[in-house]
Amino acid sequence: MRLTSTSATLFVALAIAGAVATPGRLSAAQDFDLVITNGRVMDPESGLDAVRSIGVRGGSIAAIEPGPLRGRTVIDASGQVVSPGFVDLHRHGQDDENYRYAALDGVTSVFELEVGTPDVDAWYRQREPGRLVNYGVAIGHIGVRMAVLGDTGDFLPSGPGASAVATDAQVAEMARRIDHGLRRGAVGVGFGTAYTPAASPWEVLEMFRVAGRHTAPAHIHVRRGVEGVQEALANAVATGTPLHIVHVNSSAGNDITRMLALIGDAQSRGIDITTEAYPYHRGSTRIESALYDTWERMTDAEIAEITWVNTGEQLTRDSFARYRKQGGSVIQRGGRMENVQIAINSPLTMIASDGSQLREGRGHPRATGTFSQVLGRYVREAKTLTLMAALRKMTIMPARRLEARIPAMRNKGRITVGADADIVVFDPARVIDRSTYQRPSLAPEGITHVLVAGTPVVSNGRLANVAPPGRAIRAPIN
Numbered sequence: 343m344r345l346t347s348t349s350a351t352l353f354v355a356l357a358i359a360g361a362v363a364t365p366g367r368l369s370a371a372q373d374f375d376l377v378i379t380n381g382r383v384m385d386p387e388s389g390l391d392a393v394r395s396i397g398v399r400g401g402s403i404a405a406i407e408p409g410p411l412r413g414r415t416v417i418d419a420s421g422q423v424v425s426p427g428f429v430d431l432h433r434h435g436q437d438d439e440n441y442r443y444a445a446l447d448g449v450t451s452v453f454e455l456e457v458g459t460p461d462v463d464a465w466y467r468q469r470e471p472g473r474l475v476n477y478g479v480a481i482g483h484i485g486v487r488m489a490v491l492g493d494t495g496d497f498l499p500s501g502p503g504a505s506a507v508a509t510d511a512q513v514a515e516m517a518r519r520i521d522h523g524l525r526r527g528a529v530g531v532g533f534g535t536a537y538t539p540a541a542s543p544w545e546v547l548e549m550f551r552v553a554g555r556h557t558a559p560a561h562i563h564v565r566r567g568v569e570g571v572q573e574a575l576a577n578a579v580a581t582g583t584p585l586h587i588v589h590v591n592s593s594a595g596n597d598i599t600r601m602l603a604l605i606g607d608a609q610s611r612g613i614d615i616t617t618e619a620y621p622y623h624r625g626s627t628r629i630e631s632a633l634y635d636t637w638e639r640m641t642d643a644e645i646a647e648i649t650w651v652n653t654g655e656q657l658t659r660d661s662f663a664r665y666r667k668q669g670g671s672v673i674q675r676g677g678r679m680e681n682v683q684i685a686i687n688s689p690l691t692m693i694a695s696d697g698s699q700l701r702e703g704r705g706h707p708r709a710t711g712t713f714s715q716v717l718g719r720y721v722r723e724a725k726t727l728t729l730m731a732a733l734r735k736m737t738i739m740p741a742r743r744l745e746a747r748i749p750a751m752r753n754k755g756r757i758t759v760g761a762d763a764d765i766v767v768f769d770p771a772r773v774i775d776r777s778t779y780q781r782p783s784l785a786p787e788g789i790t791h792v793l794v795a796g797t798p799v800v801s802n803g804r805l806a807n808v809a810p811p812g813r814a815i816r817a818p819i820n
């Protein structure tokens with residue numbers, strides 16, 4: 343490069359400044375625990391998109407520099423993108439097997455905010471002193487309702503939790519338990535009114551009232567499409583509760599454009615409402631749940647499009663009836679892929695996996711391929727999303743959704759000095775999901791390195807054998 347007189351003067355000034363700063367800087371630079379060099383650093387919060395070196399110290403990002411940095415461990419990210427680790431607001435698989443699937447897909451923080459848990463203290467206690475990735479949970483109306491009404495179903499209600507109308511005393515007891523969960527640091531309040539059809543509008547409003555008192559976000563699987571969003575929106579506005587509509591892709595079906603317009607209109611009027619989507623046209627749920635209360639009206643052909651997860655078999659009218667008595671996971675019939683694409687491409691949606699729990703590798707491929715699929719198929723192949731827009735949906739949008747209640751989230755979902763070193767390095771030319779309905783546990787390709795609090799949990803595309811660096815993400819306890 344030829345130096346003009348102006349840039350030559352600047353160069354001299356910088357050299358002097360650099361010389362003065364050298365002693366401190368060099369010794370500090372040698373102290374970095376880990377350095378990521380030569381990568382294209384993309385931070386959707388600031389808009390930074392440039393080759394930078396990142397220095398990590400003590401689990402945090404300590405330096406972001408155009409020039410080289412030195413550290414004890416160096417990751418060469420040449421030709422790759424360095425992004426904040428992905429934040430997944432909706433994942434039911436919350437055990438070690440499923441945390442591994444999340445990490446391999448670039449996810450560094452996972453939340454169970456739809457079904458949640460009825461016992462917040464026990465949920466966090468089970469995961470002490472830490473897991474592979476960061477984790478958090480909501481107090482769940484579904485589980486609380488099951489406990490209060492004596493529903494013994496596994497995970498989702500199949501008895502009175504779904505079908506019984508609660509007395510005023512029972513509603514008051516549910517409200518008390520939700521309030522207790524929030525005082526114990528639950529991230530939000532989970533709702534699945536589609537799974538609790540007997541919960542009266544008044545009962546649901548009472549639960550929103552508790553959430554509103556804590557300004558805790560309500561994450562809700564709505565009933566009945568647009569009408570369900572209207573119900574949730576009315577409750578949120580009346581009680582001052584931040585509202586998050588889960589998996590708008592599957593809840594909206596053919597109403598996707600209308601439902602997104604409703605959410606967008608409310609947002610533009612200043613209402614705190616957000617939503618999320620996952621990139622699959624088939625969903626997954628429990629066969630004994632209320633979603634299949636009218637299953638007998640399905641045609642044989644419709645039933646044949648449902649898969650029993652345990653064996654991979656397609657169901658018949660006979661086997662459906664038998665398995666519904668037994669209970670277990672199914673993969674649902676597919677909706678239209680165009681609806682899913684509208685949901686993923688909308689600037690309103692965050693990406694969230696709804697990763698149902700894979701057990702010994704059996705389940706829905708969304709648990710392993712959600713984030714890599716959006717990067718590979720929407721950004722690179724279809725080019726309907728820019729890379730920065732896709733990363734925004736995976737990082738800063740979900741972090742901001744939670745940060746009013748969870749101060750720790752202000753240090754996640756971004757690459758900035760002082761942020762947690764939750765980082766993903768991926769090859770934008772190669773990243774792709776590989777999991778399928780037949781082989782749901784196949785890890786994606788092209789996600790090279792994943793750091794949680796500065797510790798590599800995925801190295802060169804493989805799980806690293808490390809002491810689990812992931813920590814509880816919890817609201818302040820009061």
Ligand SMILES: [Zn+2]
Nearest residue numbers: 432434456696
């Ligand atoms: Zn879900």
